[in-house]
Amino acid sequence: MTGAGPHVPPPTEASVLLHITGRAARLTLNRPKALNALNHAMVRSLDAALAAWEHDPAVETVVITGAGERGLCAGGDIRAVHDDARDGDGTASAAFWRDEYRLNARIARYPKPYVAVMDGIVMGGGVGLSAHGGVRIVTERSRIAMPETGIGFVPDVGGTHLLARAPGELGTHLALTGAQIGAGDALLTGLADHYVPSAALRPFLDDLAELPVREALARHVQPVPQGELAGQREWIDACYAVGTVEEIVQRLLAHGDPAAKEAAETLFAKSPTTLKVTLAAMRRARRLGSLERVLDQEYRVSCAALDAPDLVEGIRAQIIDKDRDPHWSPATLAEVADADVERFFAPLGERELGLGSVPGR
Numbered sequence: 001m002t003g004a005g006p007h008v009p010p011p012t013e014a015s016v017l018l019h020i021t022g023r024a025a026r027l028t029l030n031r032p033k034a035l036n037a038l039n040h041a042m043v044r045s046l047d048a049a050l051a052a053w054e055h056d057p058a059v060e061t062v063v064i065t066g067a068g069e070r071g072l073c074a075g076g077d078i079r080a081v082h083d084d085a086r087d088g089d090g091t092a093s094a095a096f097w098r099d100e101y102r103l104n105a106r107i108a109r110y111p112k113p114y115v116a117v118m119d120g121i122v123m124g125g126g127v128g129l130s131a132h133g134g135v136r137i138v139t140e141r142s143r144i145a146m147p148e149t150g151i152g153f154v155p156d157v158g159g160t161h162l163l164a165r166a167p168g169e170l171g172t173h174l175a176l177t178g179a180q181i182g183a184g185d186a187l188l189t190g191l192a193d194h195y196v197p198s199a200a201l202r203p204f205l206d207d208l209a210e211l212p213v214r215e216a217l218a219r220h221v222q223p224v225p226q227g228e229l230a231g232q233r234e235w236i237d238a239c240y241a242v243g244t245v246e247e248i249v250q251r252l253l254a255h256g257d258p259a260a261k262e263a264a265e266t267l268f269a270k271s272p273t274t275l276k277v278t279l280a281a282m283r284r285a286r287r288l289g290s291l292e293r294v295l296d297q298e299y300r301v302s303c304a305a306l307d308a309p310d311l312v313e314g315i316r317a318q319i320i321d322k323d324r325d326p327h328w329s330p331a332t333l334a335e336v337a338d339a340d341v342e343r344f345f346a347p348l349g350e351r352e353l354g355l356g357s358v359p360g361r
Contacts, residue, residue: 016045017067022209023060025053029129032068038125039077040096046129047103054111061213063115063205064129071143072117075124076100078151081306082315090306097156097302098353100125101295104158105355108132108291113213117205118142118186119198128157131191132291135213138183139198140225144191147178149270151318152310152326154278154301154344161294164285166190169240170229175278176245177266184227195224235260245275246333271310271326272333277301277344284345292356297345299353304344 017028027046029036046064053059066072076096084093107114107129116130119139127146130136138144146155146163155163155175163171166189174181174189186192196204200220207216229236239251239260245267252264267275281301285294305311309329317326330336 014045015039015042016049018045018049020059023058024205024208025049025056025059025062026205027062027064028067029064029073030067032066032070034077035070035074035121036066036068036072036126037074037077038100038129039080040092040099043096043099043103047099047106050103050106050110059112061113061115061208062110063117063208064133065117065205066120066126069120071121071126072119073123073126073129074121075126075147078153078315078319082312082320085306086312090303093306094303094351097299100128100157101299101353102355104128104132105292105295108158110134115208115213117201118144118192119201123147123180124159125157127159127162127191131162132158135194135217136186136192137194137196137201137204138186138192138224139196139201140183141198142183142186142192143180144182144186145178145180146175147180149176149274149278150178150314152271152274152308152312152314152328153305154274154281154298156298156302158291158295158298160278160281160285160298161288161291162191163189164282164294168233168237170233170236172240172279172282173229173236173263175282176240176248176270176275177263178270179263179266181229182225182227184224185229186227187224188227188229194221196220197222232257232259239263245272245279248279249333271314271328272330272336273308273310273328273340274305276333276336276341280341280345288356290356294356296353296356300346300348301344303348303351304346308344 017030019026081093114133115135116133117137118130120141122144146159148155163175204220235255235257252260288294314326
C-alpha cells in the first residue's frame with residue numbers, strides 16, 4: 001500500500017479562546033457558525049478561566065467578545081436541551097444550568113473589571129454572560145432579548161433579576177414578549193452601561209490592553225442613540241401593572257395604541273403556561289432581591305420546564321422543524337390553573353442550586 005500515510009484530521013479549534021495581551025485577559029466565544037451558542041464545555045472553560053484570572057496579578061481587566069460578525073452569543077444550545085427533555089431524563093440539562101447559573105453569579109461578583117462587548121445579537125444565555133458584568137458595552141448593531149416564552153421556556157440566567165429591576169414595567173414587557181431592543185433601550189432598562197460605535201471596538205479593545213478601563217472608555221464612548229421604549233412607557237406601565245396575564249392582554253387590546261395591540265398579538269403566540277410562570281417569576285424576583293436568590297428560583301423553574309410539554313414543542317417548532325406553529329398544552333391562558341404555575345416553583349430538596357438559599361414556598 002502506498003500513499004502519504006494515515007489521514008490526520010485538523011485539530012478542532014477551541015470553542016472558547018483565551019488570550020492575555022498587556023493588562024487585559026480576553027475571552028472569545030468561538031462558535032461563529034452557531035452564533036456562539038453556549039454549551040456545557042464552554043461554560044466550564046469560562047468559569048475555569050475566570051477563577052484563574054481572579055488571582056493572577058498580571059490580569060487587571062477581563063474582556064468577553066464573540067467570534068464572527070453576527071453577535072456575542074445567541075443563547076444556550078437549546079437543541080441539546082430539546083433532545084435531553086424529549087429522550088433523556090433531564091439530568092444533562094440540569095447539570096448545564098447548574099454550572100451556567102453559578103457562572104452568571106461569578107460574573108456579577110467578579111472582583112476585577114469585567115468588560116462585556118454586547119455587539120450584534122445577545123440573547124438568552126448571552127445576556128447572562130454579559131449583562132451581569134461591571135462594564136457592558138453596546139453598539140449600533142446590538143440586538144438584545146430574552147426570547148424564552150417563544151420556545152415554551154422562562155427567562156433564566158438571572159434574566160428575571162435584571163428585568164425586574166428595569167424602570168416601571170419595561171422588564172415585564174420584555175420578559176413576556178421576548179422583544180428585541182437596541183443600544184438606547186439597553187441603557188434605559190439597565191442591561192448595558194456605555195455606547196461605543198462598532199467601528200471603534202477594535203481600538204477600544206487595543207486600549208484596554210494598555211490603559212485602565214476608565215481611560216479606555218473615555219476615549220471611545222459616544223452618546224447613545226435614542227431608543228423606542230421611553231416613548232412607550234405610558235402604555236407599557238399602564239397595561240403591565242396588573243396581577244395576571246389575562247388582565248395584561250385585556251389592557252393591551254383596550255388601550256388604543258397600535259403598539260399595545262401588537263404586543264397583545266405577540267403574547268397570543270407564546271406558550272400560555274410559560275407566560276404565566278414568567279409573570280410570577282418576575283413578581284417574585286422583585287421580592288427576592290439578590291441575584292443569587294433569583295438564580296435559585298430560576299433553577300427550580302428551569303428544571304420543572306423539562307417535565308412540561310411546551311419546552312420540547314416550542315423548540316421543535318422554532319428550531320428543529322422551523323414550522324413556527326407550536327401546539328401549546330394547555331392551548332389557552334384560561335386553561336392554565338394556578339396550581340400549574342405553582343408547580344414550577346416547588347422546592348427541589350437536595351437538588352437545589354443553593355446559591356442564595358431561597359426559602360421553600
